[in-house]
Amino acid sequence: MNVSRESRPSLRKQLTELRGPGVRPRSLDARALAALAANPGCRRRALLDGAGVDKGALARALGSPAAYGQSQFALARGNSFEARVKADGGLELLRLVCERLAPGTAAPEDGAVARPDLSAAGPEGRAARTALALREATAAGGWALLDHPLLAMEVAGSPAYVEPDAVVVHPDGSWTVVEIKSFPMIDGTADAAKVGAAARQAAVYVLALEAVAEHTAAHTGRPARVRDRALLVCPKDFSNLPTAAAVDVRKQRATTRRQLARLTRVEEIAAALPPGTTFDLRLADDGQTPTRPAGELAKAVDAVTAAYAPECLAACELAFHCRRRSRQDGAVESLGRGLRGELGGLRTIEEALAAAGGAPGADPDDPAVQALRTAAALRAAALSGHAPRQGEDTCR
Incomplete structure (x- = not known):
């Protein structure tokens, strides 16, 4: 996942040229990294995300704005459900952790759970404070609940910060990633596509935690490991009561690791582009209006091959542009990856x-x-x- 030190300066220069002078890179979050793993064959997304290009703004400039995303109602419902799960110091959440991941283990009492303060200045400070809290909790050998910790990882030579809903430290030194979602789990089963997306997102957190676990074990002398199974917490049936399921993320973790390794080779993808290719929108003085002709942008975007499939509509800002191009070419991929294989x-x-x-x-x-x-x-x-x-x- 790491880029060699010798290649970092040239890589960063290439990525800066692709974004355009003075354009700050758009940071990658866990959702974006998980979406990358879901479509590993898309060189276009790998390059644009690796370069930190704002794909939403690019899609609007191309005349194909993204139409996906959570509504304000869905966000409010999700925040309300997460607050309920973490109420009373997270005792219900820890009960679900013991029930699903450690059957037969009694849930800890309120006074036996450490809840470290993770506040700090800036993302670097928060990530450092999270790493310290994980070391201290592991060394103490008890239960700890970290609410919205911030984890740092390196992506294409640049730092990225990801924020899981929670991380639970067990007395044996193992760590569990907790994903809280607002979609229902009916009769113990949730929508397979949504569970898959949550598993890919949890796999990103597991990868970020593994680097912290190595340093923690070295500093504390105690074994520290990230569990292969994350805890997915959802509303039960049609109520607002929480229920949970253990989700094995080993496959998603391996896939995500491979895809992130590909991102460190975006310089190879960039080297194959026509000279002078850039995705700079050349924003006007208002900082919002692009002045570069849409035809020039489309030519730059189409210089990088894409791997469009209908699933991209729910995960990528450029999906509508790629779909239009795919339909113009009559590509069978526009009908679905499964059909393409058949x-x-x-x-x-x-x-x-x-x-x-x-x-x-x-x-x-x-x-x-x-x-x-x-x-x-x-x-x-x-x-x-x-x-x-x-x-x-x-x-x-």
């Missing part, structure tokens, strides 16, 4: 439709072509009311 060597929607219609250039032994022709025959039969007989030539 179609094999058929790269465009036009090729797939031609194969389904019996085009002579399509390989009849290709399983994808056979499946398309069968589907086309079934559709034609359904529309005509005639069911094809077994062995009937359906592409005449």
Whole structure:
């Protein structure tokens, strides 16, 4: 994940040139890092996020503003639920930790839980205060609850700060990441896509904590480790009562680590760009209005290959621009990653439709072509009311 010291100056210079002179890099949070891991093949997002480009402002300048994000109502509901989970000093939260991650362990009483003050000046100070609190809690050998700790990690040669909802220190020196979400868990099961997104986000926190755990073990002489399972806390059924589930994040952690390692090679992606490529919006004096022509920006953005899929609409500010380009090219990826895998060597929607219609250039032994022709025959039969007989030539 780290960049060699020799490459840092040249990398930072490259990233500055991509952002534009005087443009401050946009910091990456856990959601952005988790979204990177969800689409590891997208060189466009890797480069823009690695360079700290404001993708939201870029999308607006391109005429394809992002339309996703939480509403104020959802944010207020989430904050209200988190406050309930952490009420009474977090005793209910610790009860859920013991119930889901350490069955048979009695929940600690109020006076047995340390709740360190993590306030400090600036993100660097807060991250340092968090690391100190984790060392002290681990050395003490008791329970501790860290509310919104700030963790530092290096991404593409630049510091990034991530903030989990909570971290619990166990008496054995292990640490648990806690993710509190406002989507419901009905009959013990939550929406799989939302759970997956929460697991990827928790994996980012686990990676950030692992570096702190190494230093903690070295300073305290006590083993310090980050647990492979995070605790996901959600409302139970249709109430506002908290329930929880343990989520194994080992797979997501490995995927995120690989994707973050790719970010340290954004200089290789940048080296393949045409000379002078930049994503600078050239804002007017008001600091809001871009003066650079949208055509120039689109040319710069399209110089980096993307890996668009419909899932990007919920995770990337540039998704609408990428979708429009994907549709213009007729790429099958615009219909979904799963379909892209099933179609094999058929790269465009036009090729797939031609194969389904019996085009002579399509390989009849290709399983994808056979499946398309069968589907086309079934559709034609359904529309005509005639069911094809077994062995009937359906592409005449």
